[in-house]
Amino acid sequence: MSLDPGIATLLKRNADGLVPAVVQDATSREVLMLAWMNDEALSRTLTTRRGTYWSRSRQQYWVKGETSGNTQHVREVRIDCDGDTLLVLVDQTGPACHTGATTCFTDRTLLADAEAADA
């Protein structure tokens, strides 16, 4: 499956041929996770509307939810102004994080919202 050449020319990949993909819940607007795509992962995602990434640790393609059942139906994909980041809007089934949390950012706050704490 090869990536549309018109899209391929927009992509500014890192030295490993990858671009970061910010994955956001289309409904809650929560940022769920950050994953990485190469051309093939992007092509598969655009074609199948299933969130498909490149696992840097396992060095293989990875369809989100294929094992866990916590799939991502891809609603929309955007690329940023300089072509080096993707934004993937999804309908997330179940928790997005492998820890069981709703998002990968749920549990660890480095700086709290002072205004919310004051309220």
Added chain:
Amino acid sequence: MSLDPGIATLLKRNADGLVPAVVQDATSREVLMLAWMNDEALSRTLTTRRGTYWSRSRQQYWVKGETSGNTQHVREVRIDCDGDTLLVLVDQTGPACHTGATTCFTDRTLLADAEAADA
């Protein structure tokens, strides 16, 4: 300004000592941009609550809005489950993108929302 050691141990940096920071508008929940931080940029961001990044192209620190006036007041900073991505929630003044667009993802859609198009 050095980063709190408790936070520094959580960070999983890339080969250049950087982690991607997803920047999200705290109110609209739109994803505004993706930028990069090293320990010092994160420390400055946590301390000053002004969005501060490392510019890979210019190889220097960069306080968002210092030139344009389109500043970011940082409401909250989170780190993801495996420590290699930051989520920065901000109050964005003016457009976030250097193109003048609200977000860096405003203009370029690779895959449209089929359900929205059908509606």
